[in-house]
Each structure stands twice: as structure tokens, then as C-alpha cells.
Amino acid sequence: RAKADGRGTYRFFETGMDARAQARRLLEMDLRAALQRDEFQVYYQPIRDVASGRVVAFEALLRWNHPQRGLIAPINFIPLAEETGLIVQLGEFVLRSACTDATTWPDDVDVAVNLSPVQFKSPNLIASVTEALAVSGLDARRLELEITESVLLQNSEATLTTLHELRAMGVRISLDDFGTGYSSLSYLRSFPFDKIKIDRSFVSELATREDSMAIIRAVTGLGRSLGIVTTAEGVENDVQLELLRREGCTQAQGYLFSKPRPASDVAMMLDRPRLRASA
Ligand code: C2E
Ligand code: MG
Ligand code: MG
Ligand code: MG
Numbered sequence: 001r002a003k004a005d006g007r008g009t010y011r012f013f014e015t016g017m018d019a020r021a022q023a024r025r026l027l028e029m030d031l032r033a034a035l036q037r038d039e040f041q042v043y044y045q046p047i048r049d050v051a052s053g054r055v056v057a058f059e060a061l062l063r064w065n066h067p068q069r070g071l072i073a074p075i076n077f078i079p080l081a082e083e084t085g086l087i088v089q090l091g092e093f094v095l096r097s098a099c100t101d102a103t104t105w106p107d108d109v110d111v112a113v114n115l116s117p118v119q120f121k122s123p124n125l126i127a128s129v130t131e132a133l134a135v136s137g138l139d140a141r142r143l144e145l146e147i148t149e150s151v152l153l154q155n156s157e158a159t160l161t162t163l164h165e166l167r168a169m170g171v172r173i174s175l176d177d178f179g180t181g182y183s184s185l186s187y188l189r190s191f192p193f194d195k196i197k198i199d200r201s202f203v204s205e206l207a208t209r210e211d212s213m214a215i216i217r218a219v220t221g222l223g224r225s226l227g228i229v230t231t232a233e234g235v236e237n238d239v240q241l242e243l244l245r246r247e248g249c250t251q252a253q254g255y256l257f258s259k260p261r262p263a264s265d266v267a268m269m270l271d272r273p274r275l276r277a278s279a
Helices: 002-036 078-084 087-102 117-121 125-136 149-153 156-169 186-190 200-204 210-226 238-247 263-270 273-278
Strands: 040-049 055-066 070-072 110-114 143-147 172-178 195-198 229-232 251-253
Touching (some): 002 078, 040 087, 087 110, 087 117, 087 263, 110 172, 117 125, 117 156, 125 143, 149 156, 149 186, 195 210
Parallel strands (some): 110 143
């Protein structure tokens, strides 16, 4: 019996692996075709200055407009795109789209683009950024690149060289999802980041957990002392916004203002209701 069970389990496991491997191969083929068929679309989410309420930037967030499956969120295809290396091409598409779209916005509105650690390691990175800026004509000072701590974990010499090269071009560098993963304060000393994005997990519990509040207070204080802009991610209600304002957090981003939307909705999202209301 034990043996039969064991074999049954093994067969089940094997079948499961097959199905997963097959689904993965299908998705990979789909991903490649999607690049050719122009199924990817860049959405934008506004980032507001907390003190003035002004929209100061939009974050570019990738979506896959699948003909059968509809709109697919990045969590469902970015990991595979990273494994297969397709993220490099995808990332170039996002950079070019974001820089080009931003040239149609007011000059005082920046654009933030996420960089995958895989893309960051690729020897093409500097050339892709240079090309996206040149082709679009966007002022490099309006481009922010968001990296996560995982980028800093690997290969620190080469990573720092790349960061300094980007900085020399005039591009700004943000540390995304701060407080998750292997957060270490030494990262803040290894490179002079322009911005720290406080992860949504701290913001969502801001009003209900003392420790989240304490962490937000510490990070905004740190930002202030180091001269680094702090942006709170995932702000969903006015209570959170008020607490962030009180702590002196510089910027806020979240569903309270808007979900990510297509480029054609940027003008609508720029309509500055909060600013007008208080003016
Ligand atoms: P991220 O860079 O931290 O982006 C913020 C994520 O939080 C976005 O999810 C956004 O839609 C979501 N968000 C914003 N405000 C709120 C809120 O108030 N409540 C909640 N619940 N969520 C909120 P999205 O668009 O699904 O992207 C997820 C992640 O995928 C991004 O996290 C980023 O790491 C990655 N990603 C997105 N676009 C790209 C891209 O073009 N390239 C790369 N390499 N990664 C990307
Ligand atoms: Mg981001
Ligand atoms: Mg983030
Ligand atoms: Mg996040």
C-alpha cells in the first residue's frame, strides 16, 4: 500500500509538473508573440506632493492587454519575462513609451519607470535609457528610475557604477518598496538615492498599527535628514494621507487619488481638484 501510495503520489507530482511546465511554455510563447502584436500597454498612476496636493509625477505601470484573457497585471507575467530574459525588451518598450508620453505632459510633471534587477544587470541598460531619452527628446531630469533593494544585493561594484552613470546623465534614482526584503540602512549610504518609496504594507496599517506609524515616522525623518524625498505608496484614504502629512512625508501615491490608467487619461488625472479646492 505504502508503495502504491508513493507511486501514485509520484505520478501525480509528475503530471502536475508537466502541466505547470506546459502552461509556462504556453505563456512564454504568448509573451513573445504579445511583444510582436503590440499587446503591452503602459498605464500611469499619479503621485502627488503632500503639502500642495499637486501632481508631481506619474509612475509607469505595465499591463498586458491579452486578446482572450483581458488585462493582465505585471505579477502574472513579469517573473516569467525575467526568467526568459524577455524583460529586457519589455523594459525598453516601457522606457520608450514612458519618455514619449511624458513629453506631452506639463514640464513640471515627471515620469517614474520601474527597472527589473535583470534589466539592470543587462549590458544594454545605459544604451536603452540614452536611446529612450534621445528618441523622445525628454529632459533626463524628468525621468526617475525605480529600483528595489534586490538590485543592490548583487554585484555591488557594477551596480554602483551603473547607478552613477545614470545619475551623471541627469536621471534620478528611487529606492522602491522600501522596508520590505533585505532592507538595510547601509543601502542608503552606498548610493545617494533621490527618493525612498515607502512600501504599501506600512501605509495600509498606518492608522491601525503603532509600529507601522513608528516606521513611517522613522523613514520620513531619515529622508528629511538625508535630503531624500519620501513617497508613500498605496495611500487609500484621507486618514492615511493626514497622518503622512503630519509626519512630513513628501509625496503620496495610491487609489485615494487614482488607480493606474491609460496614457489617454493623464490629462484627466492632472485636473487638480484637491489643489483647486484648497486654493
Ligand atoms: P510597484 O513598483 O511597487 O508599483 C506599485 C503597485 O501598487 C502597482 O501595482 C499599483 O497599481 C499598486 N497600487 C498603487 N496604489 C495602490 C493602492 O492604493 N492600493 C493597492 N492595493 N495597490 C496600489 P501593479 O501595477 O500591479 O504593479 C506591481 C509591480 O509590478 C510593481 O510594483 C512593479 O514592481 C512591477 N512592475 C510594474 N510595471 C513594471 C515595469 O514596467 N517593469 C518592471 N520591471 N516592473 C514593473
Ligand atoms: Mg515602482
Ligand atoms: Mg513600489
Ligand atoms: Mg510596492
